Amino acid sequence: MNYQPDTIAAIATAPGEAGIAIIRISGNNSLTVADHIFSHAGEPPSRRPPGAFMRGFVRLNERIIDEALLLVMRAPHSYTREDVVEIQCHGGFVSARRILQTILHEGVRLAEPGEFTKRAFLNGRIDLVQAEAVLDLIRAQSDRSAAAAVEQLNGSLSDSFNDIYDNALHLCADLEAALDFSEDDTPPALIPDGIAQAHKVLEQIRGVLETWEEGHLLREGALVVISGRPNVGKSTLLNALLGRNRAIVSPIPGTTRDTLEETIILEGIPIRLVDTAGLRNTTCEIEREGVRRARIHMQKADLHLYIIDGSQTLGIEDHAQLNSLKAAQSIIIINKIDLGIIIQEKDVPVFYNIKAQLNTGKGLIEIKRCIIERLGLTYSGQPRAVISERHKKILQKSFVDIKEAVTILESGQNETIVLAAARLRFAIESLGQITGKAYYDELLNSIFSRFCVGK
Numbered sequence: 001m002n003y004q005p006d007t008i009a010a011i012a013t014a015p016g017e018a019g020i021a022i023i024r025i026s027g028n029n030s031l032t033v034a035d036h037i038f039s040h041a042g043e044p045p046s047r048r049p050p051g052a053f054m055r056g057f058v059r060l061n062e063r064i065i066d067e068a069l070l071l072v073m074r075a076p077h078s079y080t081r082e083d084v085v086e087i088q089c090h091g092g093f094v095s096a097r098r099i100l101q102t103i104l105h106e107g108v109r110l111a112e113p114g115e116f117t118k119r120a121f122l123n124g125r126i127d128l129v130q131a132e133a134v135l136d137l138i139r140a141q142s143d144r145s146a147a148a149a150v151e152q153l154n155g156s157l158s159d160s161f162n163d164i165y166d167n168a169l170h171l172c173a174d175l176e177a178a179l180d181f182s183e184d185d186t187p188p189a190l191i192p193d194g195i196a197q198a199h200k201v202l203e204q205i206r207g208v209l210e211t212w213e214e215g216h217l218l219r220e221g222a223l224v225v226i227s228g229r230p231n232v233g234k235s236t237l238l239n240a241l242l243g244r245n246r247a248i249v250s251p252i253p254g255t256t257r258d259t260l261e262e263t264i265i266l267e268g269i270p271i272r273l274v275d276t277a278g279l280r281n282t283t284c285e286i287e288r289e290g291v292r293r294a295r296i297h298m299q300k301a302d303l304h305l306y307i308i309d310g311s312q313t314l315g316i317e318d319h320a321q322l323n324s325l326k327a328a329q330s331i332i333i334i335n336k337i338d339l340g341i342i343i344q345e346k347d348v349p350v351f352y353n354i355k356a357q358l359n360t361g362k363g364l365i366e367i368k369r370c371i372i373e374r375l376g377l378t379y380s381g382q383p384r385a386v387i388s389e390r391h392k393k394i395l396q397k398s399f400v401d402i403k404e405a406v407t408i409l410e411s412g413q414n415e416t417i418v419l420a421a422a423r424l425r426f427a428i429e430s431l432g433q434i435t436g437k438a439y440y441d442e443l444l445n446s447i448f449s450r451f452c453v454g455k
C-alpha cells in the first residue's frame, strides 16, 4: 500500500468561465499552508474552529492573487476525514490555477485523480461501493441515474453486499468449526443446514444480479441505432426524436455518410441515438466507409430502429437485414405511408412494425413508446441502487464458488466439508473486494483513476 498521508491539493471545479472556482487542500499541513497564503483580519485559519469560513486574500510574496473565501474543516469531520481547507476564488482560467501553484510551492503535492475520495475510503468514511457512487453521481446524465447513485452513496447497495458477505462468512465458520469435531461428533444437521444456508446466499446474490441490466442502462445508456437503405427517412427520425434539426435531411440518396450520435433521455435513461449512412452498394469511397461504420454500430446496438420506405419494394439490403434482426432488439418502421404502401406485409417479419410518416411526426409517439417497452425502461419513480459491471463480475464468480460448495456438501460425505469450506473462502475473498473489505493497489487504481483530479 503506497498510501502516505501527506498533504494534497487540487482544483475541484471544472476549468473555464464561471462564478467561482474551488481549490481543495487535505492533510496534516492544510491549515498551516492556509495560514501562510491567506491574509485576513483576525485569527489565522489554524486557530479557527471547525466549520469556520473567512473572507480574505490569497497572497503570493505580498501580492494579492485573488479575493477569496476560505473554509476550515477539521479531521475527522471532513470529506477525507483529514484536515481540509477549501478556498473559493473567482472562476475563470487564471485565479484558481495561480492559487494552486502557490499552495504547491508550500510543499503540498498535487492530488492524483480521485485521491480525495480514495482517502475517504482508506480512512473508513465510505466503502468502495459508496466511492463508486460518487463517480456515478458526477457522471449521471439524468435525474434517474443521479437518484440511483444517491441511493448507492447512502449505503443501500453496501448493505446488501455486507449481508451476503456476512451470511457466507457465517456459513463458512460453521463448517470450519465442524472440522474440529471428530467424525462421530459432527452434528447430524450440519450438512443439510449448510446447504440450506448456501442456497439462501445464492438467492441473495441472484437478487442483486438482477439489477445489473438497469445499472448498465443508467450508467452507460442504451445504444439505439437507426438504419435502413438510403433515403428512407433515417435522418428525419433522428431529428424528430431529438426535436431539432441535427442531421441534414434531403431527397438525395447518400446524404448521411458518417455516423451521427446524439443523446436523448427516455424514462430517465440516456439513449444514445445513432443515425447511419444508408445501406447500399456504392462505388463512392466515402459512402462505403460510412456503410462500414454503420455496420459496426449495428453490431453493438441494444436496439435497432430499422426503417423501410413503404412506398417502394424491398431491396436486397432490406431482405438481408430483416432476416438477421432479432425480434427482441428491433423495431421496424414502415415509413412514407402517405405515398401509399407498396411493400407486402408478408415480406416484413411480424415482430414490431410501426407505420409512420416521419416528415410530419406521425408514428413518433408509438416509436418512443416501443423503445421504452423493448428496452424495459419503465420507471416507477422509486429510485433504487443498481450494480455495476465490476460488481456483476465478482458476484458471478462468487456464485459459481458457492454453488460448487453446495455440490460438494450434497455429496454428503463428512470428509468433504473441508473442501466445501475452501470453496466458500474463495467466494468470501472475492465478495470482500466489492465493498473493499479486502483490497489491493491495482483494484483501487482501477477505480479511482476514473475520477477527475479534485474529487
Ligand SMILES: Nc1nc2c(ncn2[C@@H]2O[C@H](COP(=O)(O)OP(=O)(O)O)[C@@H](O)[C@H]2O)c(=O)[nH]1
Residues within 6 Å of the ligand: 228, 229, 230, 231, 232, 233, 234, 235, 236, 237, 248, 249, 250, 251, 252, 253, 254, 255, 256, 278, 335, 336, 337, 338, 339, 356, 357, 358, 359, 360
Ligand atoms: N413523403 C414522405 N417523405 C418523407 C417522409 N419521411 C422522410 N421523407 C423525405 O424523404 C427524404 C429522405 O429523408 P432522410 O431523412 O434524409 O433519409 P435518410 O437518407 O434515410 O436519412 C427527405 O426528402 C425527407 O423529407 C415521409 O414520411 N413521407
Ligand SMILES: [Mg+2]
Residues within 6 Å of the ligand: 234, 235, 236, 247, 248, 249, 255, 256, 276
Ligand atoms: Mg440520412
